[in-house]
Amino acid sequence: MLFQRNPVMSAMCLIANFFCIASLYLLLKAQFLAVIQVVVYTGAIMVLVVFVIMLLNLGEEQKLSEKLGAAKVLGFALGLGFIAEMAYLFSVSGQNDMALSGQAEMIGSVEGIGSALFGKYLLPFEITSLLLLAAMVGAVILAKKKI
Amino acid sequence: MNADAISINHYLMLSAVLFAIGVAGVLTRRNAIVVFMCIELMLNSVNLTLCAFSSYLGNSAGQVLVFFVMAVAAAEAAVGLAIVISLFRNKQTVNIDEINILKW
Numbered sequence: 436m437l438f439q440r441n442p443v444m445s446a447m448c449l450i451a452n453f454f455c456i457a458s459l460y461l462l463l464k465a466q467f468l469a470v471i472q473v474v475v476y477t478g479a480i481m482v483l484v485v486f487v488i489m490l491l492n493l494g495e496e497q498k499l500s501e502k503l504g505a506a507k508v509l510g511f512a513l514g515l516g517f518i519a520e521m522a523y524l525f526s527v528s529g530q531n532d533m534a535l536s537g538q539a540e541m542i543g544s545v546e547g548i549g550s551a552l553f554g555k556y557l558l559p560f561e562i563t564s565l566l567l568l569a570a571m572v573g574a575v576i577l578a579k580k581k582i
Numbered sequence: 583m584n585a586d587a588i589s590i591n592h593y594l595m596l597s598a599v600l601f602a603i604g605v606a607g608v609l610t611r612r613n614a615i616v617v618f619m620c621i622e623l624m625l626n627s628v629n630l631t632l633c634a635f636s637s638y639l640g641n642s643a644g645q646v647l648v649f650f651v652m653a654v655a656a657a658e659a660a661v662g663l664a665i666v667i668s669l670f671r672n673k674q675t676v677n678i679d680e681i682n683i684l685k686w
Contacts (some may be wrong), residue, residue: 436683437603437606437607437610437611437620442613442615442616445616445619446619449619449623450620452600452623452626453626456626456629456630459593459596459630460630460631461634462588463593463634463637463639464631465633465636465637465645467645468629468633468645468648468649471649471652472652475652475655475656476622476626476652476655479656479659480622480655480656480659483660483663484615484619484659484663485658485661487666487667488615490667491615491660491666491667493613493615493676493678502595507609507610509609510605510606510608510610511606511608511610513605513606513609514602514603514605514606514609515602517598517601517602517605518598518599518602521594521595521598521599521602522595525591525594525595528591535637535638537639537640538640539637539638541639542636542637542641542645544635544682547642548642548646548649550644551645551646552646553621553645554670556646559646559650563650563653563654566653566654566657567653567656567657567672568660568662570656570657570658571660573660573661573664574660574661574663574664575663577661577665577667577668578664578667578668580679
């Protein structure tokens, strides 16, 4: 998605990426998260993004960078540095053959997530609802005719 | 190859690579919406790490945290895109090089 000039193509690649991550969640026996990933990310967020791209009627970017050669070089250098660092860490840490935990199936189910969410993590859950309310008010105010 | 043969290292490596791609995108792309999508990609790679640790260590806290991160990402998407729309309305561009009204 990084090398697509057209933002719509970039968004489509990102949606494919989200589906792949959802299948990885299924491999990790986190069924609830897989469903939420598809519904929230591809169903809500990416639809919003594609809608905004269409609304703004953006063309293709002229060039990936015109005068900012230094920033581009720095970005790729930092990214490659991060990958190299990770590769070094993994090579040092060696192979661990830790198996998937036996409780994984129980944790990942809707029942497991729900009991954790409404039991131990009830207060953060309620604060999340407040956060969503604040975001809703903010979006409405920002989208008003005149700011 | 069955699912048990995949060790946690593979998930960690994949999410590190995804995060690096997201960082490179944020630092190189000039379109505000594409930068925004790269941030979503980074959030997703962190989610994958949390979920992998949660499943391999048998602790539910990671998956609950992934749920909260998704809620924050949804809120961020709503507010961020509203900001992009109002910027475009005022400046007729979403190129982040041309948006420098906070600079003096």
